Amino acid sequence: MKNEKKIIFFNSYLPRTGHNFGSQVIEIFSGHEVFSHPRSETRISRVLDAYFKVKRTHVLDPVAAKVIDSLFIEDLRKNILKHSNSDFILIKDTTLIGVNYLPDLFPEDIHLILIRDPKNVFASLIKGMNLQKKNWKNLLKKIGNKTGIYPWFYSRKLSRQVINEIPELKEHYVIRYEDLVLKKERTLLELRDLLQTHKSIEQIKSEIDEIHVINSSFYEEVKGKRIWDSRPKTENYDPVNRKANSWLIRKGIEIGSRKLRKKLNYI
Secondary structure, X not given: OOOOOEEEEEEEOOOOOOHHHHHHHHHHHHOOEEOOOOOOOOOHHHHHHHHHHHHHHHOOOHHHHHHHHHHHOOOHHHHHXXXXXXXXXXXEEOOOOOHHHHHHHOOOOEEEEEEOOHHHHHHHHHHOOOOOOOOHHHHHHHHHHHHOHXXXXXXXXXXXXXXXXXXXXXXXXXXXXXXXXXXXXXXXXXXXXXXXXXXXXXXXXXXXXXXXXXXXXXXXXXXXXXXXXXXXXXXXXXXXXXXXOOHHHHHHHHHHOHHHHHHOOOO
16 A cells, blocks of 8 residues: 655756656656646756755845745645645656755655766757757857767766766665666666555566657757657667767767766766
């Protein structure tokens, strides 16, 4: 029998980490409802980060700080849970900013972080860029893409940003996107225990196979229309080893993302 209602905080380090797929896999275990609708990303951790920065900087009186917390923090969990009748409500977001605050404020809830090989995340981000508008900035990006210089610069810049945002992970359960795609039994068993489902591993794998994919990165192909539609996986769909970009782009990404890949134990 399940305990009282819980919030599942599901953060990843950037868009294109497979967040929608990950949410659908977790739903197999939890039957959760996404706050506030299936495709939404609710910036709870980012808002909390901004809140505590303002409080730290501008609310110096301890009594005033306590009153401010009573207005914005004390009933936060209750106000989130009242939006759903499900046993689990999932809050997903593609940032790690403010994630360190979540375990302290929501100690009875579940804290998940999704990671994915940065070289595939950056490949998807670059492929999804809209460079059709004619201006010097887009022209330089196009030239830089052909030579691999821009993918290297872009990947290095984002890698540094993510490394600075990575929280203390001991109070979070880290999930590899690749383990979900490949249906690694160890990960599935751990999620089954964590989310208290009685489904067999065979049933869980079967339900994962039924998940369609979100082709939101393919802006060039769909011109931004219906990008959140789920589509059946094709035989050429390989989210673990993306090779849609040219060799120079892939090499630039590989070199530029090396520090982050090492930090996340992908190399």
